[in-house]
């Protein structure tokens with residue numbers, strides 16, 4: 001029996017919501033606050049296993065109101081959790097104090113410059129809305145989590161979100177140009193590379209931390225693309241010119257609130273081809289991932305039969321176009337300006353993909369349907385096993401050359417604990433998600449979870 005873990009009580013030290021309301025009133029923004037039972041319940045969960053009921057939720061209508069709300073929260077000593085769409089899988093968007101909701105009103109795209117290939121947005125802009133605005137200029141925002149039709153740019157920066165096409169276009173951190181942030185200590189800083197470190201106590205302190213730990217940061221941080229958990233201190237190294245805006249990506253709202261962001265847009269290549277590759281297993285697909293990478297794919301996604309079956313059960317037979325033979329698949333995308341070059345590269349992926357079976361998907365509608373399986377599968381994986389499976393074991397980051405053996409070992413580990421799981425993920429980046437059927441609703445289930 002594992003030792004019981006004693007967790008701190010997150011609500012023990014919280015101030016009264018009345019104190020916060022009084023501070024908001026003084027600043028003329030009490031109307032933004034909602035502390036009704038229903039709203040607190042609605043904001044108590046995200047896409048994770050956790051439930052934390054907040055004291056109250058604020059829905060600022062403008063950036064200025066958000067600044068006033070944060071000032072009031074600071075004065076009242078109320079902790080703040082900033083929230084976009086709340087699609088995080090690890091409890092990132094829930095908290096016991098005040099939840100600051102950016103998704104309801106802070107949704108303006110304030111500038112889009114096709115020449116400079118940048119867009120400036122308020123934090124609650126949904127990724128797909130930015131895509132719609134950028135598309136007429138032949139541009140797109142690169143990273144595209146499966147939740148793109150609801151997740152916000154603020155939340156993407158908060159999580160340093162990636163998605164299938166981060167393989168081709170970079171992570172959110174790689175696409176941040178400048179951020180307008182309000183730190184936890186109340187400093188409003190425009191992080192655009194021209195900020196003066198000496199003018200801000202928080203930046204001065206950050207620089208000191210980096211200076212005192214250069215060796216560790218150089219050897220341990222940023223070793224491979226998907227090493228994105230925790231603070232990405234590598235962006236603060238002197239040789240990277242102390243890039244605080246990029247560093248801010250992935251800090252999950254713990255250092256401050258993003259009030260506005262300028263992000264990079266990339267050319268949306270006019271010619272795209274998908275290659276569907278079939279393998280005996282997901283692990284075999286994982287083994288083949290490194291062989292695909294020299295062909296510069298913009299996406300290389302892995303999934304297994306159980307996800308395909310649940311899509312078929314949920315959306316009907318017609319939702320699943322013909323697939324190559326196998327029980328595990330890799331979907332690869334190559335893009336470019338020259339159709340002949342794109343076709344040649346797709347054929348090389350097919351030849352080098354070490355697959356049992358495969359084909360280039362010529363019909364764009366069929367390609368769309370196949371990508372939709374991968375996209376919907378992320379949400380449906382939880383119901384694809386005999387018993388419910390849960391999120392929480394997210395974003396295992398494995399250098400692609402170890403992906404196949406990682407998947408085999410992981411399967412064996414699940415077996416040892418008599419658990420089952422449905423892995424899927426961004427194989428080109430060595431990033432694996434899984435939903436595991438922890439018996440959380442049966443007696444002793446918690447112990448099984450802890451033991452695993």
Ligand SMILES: Cc1cc2nc3c(=O)[nH]c(=O)nc-3n(C[C@H](O)[C@H](O)[C@H](O)COP(=O)(O)OP(=O)(O)OC[C@H]3O[C@@H](n4cnc5c(N)ncnc54)[C@H](O)[C@@H]3O)c2cc1C
Nearest residue numbers: 084085086087088092152154155158161162163252253258
């Ligand atoms: C089915 C499913 C599939 C997913 N697929 C992917 C995927 O492929 N790739 C991927 O990267 N992620 C994925 N995710 C996780 C999640 O959807 C993304 O990370 C998404 O970008 C989060 O955006 P959001 O608006 O929901 O942010 P939220 O969940 O609301 O917030 C995310 C984090 O950012 C912080 N935050 C939000 N707004 C701000 C702000 N203005 N200032 C400072 N901090 C802020 C929050 O406090 C929180 O810590 C998936 C989730 C689900 C449920």
